[in-house]
Amino acid sequence: HGANSPAARDIAHVLHPYTDHKAHREKGPLVITGGRGVYVSDENGKEYLETVAGLWCAGLGFQNERLVQAAAEQMRKLPFYHAFTGRSHMPLIELSEMLIERAPVPMSKAFFANSGSEANDTALKMIWYMNNALGRPQKKKVISRIGGYHGVTVAAASLTGLPANHKLFDLPIAGILHTSRPHHYHNAQPGESEEEFATRLAAELEEMIVREGPDTVAGFFAEPVMGAGGVIVPPATYFEKIQAVLRKYDVLLVADEVICGFGRTGSYWGSQTMGMQPDILTCAKALSSSYLPISGVLVNERVYEALSEGSSQIGTWGHGYTYSGHPVAAAVAVETLKIYDEMDIVSHAAASGAVMQKRLREAVADHPLVGEVRGIGLIGAVELVENKAEHRNFDPAKKVAAKLVALGEEHGLILRALPNDSIAFSPPQIITPDEVEIMVTRFSKALDALSVQLRR
Numbered sequence: 364h365g366a367n368s369p370a371a372r373d374i375a376h377v378l379h380p381y382t383d384h385k386a387h388r389e390k391g392p393l394v395i396t397g398g399r400g401v402y403v404s405d406e407n408g409k410e411y412l413e414t415v416a417g418l419w420c421a422g423l424g425f426q427n428e429r430l431v432q433a434a435a436e437q438m439r440k441l442p443f444y445h446a447f448t449g450r451s452h453m454p455l456i457e458l459s460e461m462l463i464e465r466a467p468v469p470m471s472k473a474f475f476a477n478s479g480s481e482a483n484d485t486a487l488k489m490i491w492y493m494n495n496a497l498g499r500p501q502k503k504k505v506i507s508r509i510g511g512y513h514g515v516t517v518a519a520a521s522l523t524g525l526p527a528n529h530k531l532f533d534l535p536i537a538g539i540l541h542t543s544r545p546h547h548y549h550n551a552q553p554g555e556s557e558e559e560f561a562t563r564l565a566a567e568l569e570e571m572i573v574r575e576g577p578d579t580v581a582g583f584f585a586e587p588v589m590g591a592g593g594v595i596v597p598p599a600t601y602f603e604k605i606q607a608v609l610r611k612y613d614v615l616l617v618a619d620e621v622i623c624g625f626g627r628t629g630s631y632w633g634s635q636t637m638g639m640q641p642d643i644l645t646c647a648k649a650l651s652s653s654y655l656p657i658s659g660v661l662v663n664e665r666v667y668e669a670l671s672e673g674s675s676q677i678g679t680w681g682h683g684y685t686y687s688g689h690p691v692a693a694a695v696a697v698e699t700l701k702i703y704d705e706m707d708i709v710s711h712a713a714a715s716g717a718v719m720q721k722r723l724r725e726a727v728a729d730h731p732l733v734g735e736v737r738g739i740g741l742i743g744a745v746e747l748v749e750n751k752a753e754h755r756n757f758d759p760a761k762k763v764a765a766k767l768v769a770l771g772e773e774h775g776l777i778l779r780a781l782p783n784d785s786i787a788f789s790p791p792q793i794i795t796p797d798e799v800e801i802m803v804t805r806f807s808k809a810l811d812a813l814s815v816q817l818r819r
């Protein structure tokens with residue numbers, strides 16, 4: 364790289380999230396300079412199909428003029444205002460109405476933050492405050508799942524169930540527990556049906572709640588389909604059984620829709636696809652098609668009642684961000700939701716998603732390196748294995764998924780590797796069946812190139 368190239372300047376001064384810094388200095392960055400639909404392009408003009416919509420987020424793809432207009436208009440009208448202590452503004456009011464109208468179950472109020480992590484922190488602090496307001500301050504433990512991803516702030520990282528987010532940070536914080544993930548392929552016992560597996564996981568959850576003391580357990584956080592933990596679609600009856608346990612012990616359900624919301628799973632919300640009836644729902648990412656940072660927290664009437672009673676009886680709920688409901692981000696989110704309606708995002712994503720699931724299986728399920736192809740709608744994963752019969756992954760030191768990601772770039776694909784050498788698929792919701800076909804064909808070629816590379 365030339366001394367003044369973007370790559371050299373990056374290496375000199377950028378500290379990247381989630382990055383092996385030594386490897387980064389050697390290889391250098393892929394500098395993305397533009398976008399068009401489901402494609403992004405680098406500084407040399409090479410185009411890549413973005414198989415994960417950036418970070419599972421750019422629902423409308425990488426160039427939508429209406430969102431640009433919405434942002435510009437709002438910036439001219441009112442670039443900033445806040446929502447503290449009774450202040451309000453029109454984008455905040457309109458976005459709250461639209462989300463409540465579209466919620467998967469009757470919801471009462473909407474709160475806003477800037478990221479998925481903050482939305483989940485907010486949900487946790489609502490639950491803690493709520494139980495203080497209800498005069499049961501000991502009811503504050505929360506349970507999430509191994510493999511779940513809920514973000515990286517101290518509380519959200521604690522909710523996340525991945526070792527990399529815990530072990531070097533002394534996390535999780537006290538009172539956050541993790542139960543098993545519903546991944547039949549790796550975690551079912553020999554001969555166990557999906558139904559039996561779901562029953563066992565619900566029993567495990569119940570044992571945990573009873574062991575901890577039901578009067579101390581307040582909430583359960585779950586993604587409808589686990590995303591960053593590997594794209595884990597639970598067995599059909601999993602959430603029905605889990606929710607029966609939660610209701611029995613008065614434990615609130617928080618659906619983390621940060622990835623699954625806005626058509627991703629073939630319904631407007633992952634909760635609808637998976638039969639979840641959350642008390643609190645968090646969303647982000649595709650809410651604004653990620654053109655500006657914004658996340659939402661929807662609460663039902665029961666939660667709102669407790670927050671409302673509490674504010675007059677035990678003191679204000681001391682929580683909120685300077686940028687909660689930022690007018691420009693909210694205006695972009697409003698426009699995004701309007702576009703989703705106009706294009707019937709749910710039918711569109713369901714149709715392209717069905718093609719993606721079918722074509723991925725046809726193209727690579729029988730490949731010797733592929734253990735499992737899984738997913739639903741426009742979220743999927745292809746897991747690489749060393750031993751197909753035993754469901755055994757490669758030694759992580761072989762960095763097999765990283766090799767495939769590099770080959771993906773050569774074949775015009777941005778790929779994303781997850782734990783267990785799983786490659787994620789979560790393209791922009793606007794992707795067409797023809798573009799799905801291009802994505803699968805390129806992936807299939809990259810996978811064959813990986814076979815050749817591993818044989819050498």
Ligand code: PLP
Binds near residue numbers: 512590647
């Ligand atoms: N929840 C889920 C399901 C996510 O996938 C993510 C991010 O990928 C988050 C929460 C955290 O969101 P953020 O990175 O915006 O803090």
